[in-house]
Amino acid sequence: MADRPRRPRLRRTLLAVLVTFAVAVPVSGAARPAAVPAPAPTVLGPLRDASPAALKERYGVNRADIRAAGRAASGHGDLKRAASLRAMAAPGRQFLAFDGRDGGRSVEVVGELSGARRIAVLVPGAGVGLDAYGRLRRGAVALQRELGEGAAVVVWLGYRSPATVSPAALTTGRADEAAPRLRALVDEVRAVRPAARISLLCHSYGSVICARSAPGTSADALVLYGSPGVGVGDARSLRTRARVWAGRSGGDWISRVPQVRVRVPFVATVGFGTDPVAERFGAEVFDAGGGGHSDYLRPGSRSLTNLGRIVSGAEPLGAPR
Template structure:
């Protein structure tokens, strides 16, 4: 019993060290992306129709917004942003929405949303943006291939992500701002594709956003992976009817982040509390393999296989062998 206060002090000291590093370590270019100008995007209105014709119209309008933002970036002298946007404006790309202002926001579809029976919404964490988007998209493509026919992936870059080493990455301010937009997207996907199974796949800081958006969501599953915590003590506090899963790769550095939540003297709260893979959190834990923090969507990985299985309504493969089949029909809600 005497060791408990000592362990608590150690964890608080470790978190304080993490915050100090986040504040003190400069992140090259962290402030630049938000300063790149972009025009006001087309007012598309909410997604209500997921027919091929309606989606084609949205995709075409977003492509024009991306091209306009690319021209603005080039005029501003940011060749890296302009090159990234040229790739995003390729004719085969499908964006439900795009806004190049304030660092950039985008919602991209990989697969055929008009016929999707299984929709996986990818919610990225810190350090992802328009200038560092390629890896996220490659992961989305790998996931869509695993989902197969009838599966679509929606890549939601709907907020200005914090830099990996920054004060914003250890507080929930950005998550609080982002959660309403994520909740709205899931609501509209559910209305536009009634009967489709929707899963939120939430990586790292993205799991904090998903926790904020969980209450009342029509999503069938919420998957937290590479998570530093969610800001709540357990699954019950999420107030969701979705089935909640959690996983962490064996080589993920996030396991070394203290799972505490500390209120600082000036009112801010730092840290995200209970580890989602801990028994006391109450999530269903799946095998995420041995990969690192950025490896969950790598082709051929155990983590990718299991993320796709969960998004498809099937039980994940367990360590050392196959699991029993989950007989829940694909597309059926668990809520």
């Protein structure tokens, strides 16, 4: 008898998820742009040397690959992609990896990795790609400035980010594909900077990827923010030694996403389950201010301040919201 009042609410929640899924399929299919061609990148292999000379050489090779991809995009008639790639190939930009094919993959360093004592790895969520890379880059620059000298930010766009409104954004499929590559990147950074403090900063759908890569990660902190859930019921299920943090801004629309996981027959499991900021999840919750879903790295924000403190190993300010 005690479960009866909960059943109508649960049915409404499940219906909302299914309707979202049904609407997302035709919308995302209609909006998907044609693939932009790009040449195969230079094969560099894993990062094994973080000396200034080795990094300079690696950055130079990737800059040439980005310029080649830009020429291909221009020849294809995609002026938006070409302009974004020109900006990425500007002098002073530092890419550890780049591949312009299949929507594009990249790993950029903001700051000096060779001497960094604190390293943040930014893992973006849905709707982020080479065409919208400038916004991601601005957030990384703001974070590096917040961290100051002796810190580097690694911007990991190492997967095919799903469209914000799409079936892929409602399931763990892309995250399952991406997680081994993220874990490998963190292991490489750990190998070349063994004494550094490494933090994974995981935004939105990126938190699902971080959760999938968490078992055995060599990161010191795992920070889930603006998260729709991560596909497990609690922090203990992440099976990680990293300190797990969670935060959500007061104006983030992600709070209205149903915190459920539903098996859609013959399709997939939709949704990501328990909210990471919920007490039962068991993460350490930090005050992320009152901004919106895309405001966590906004200069001057409480969220940026506290993300910087967590990366630095300090306790965040204020009571969690």
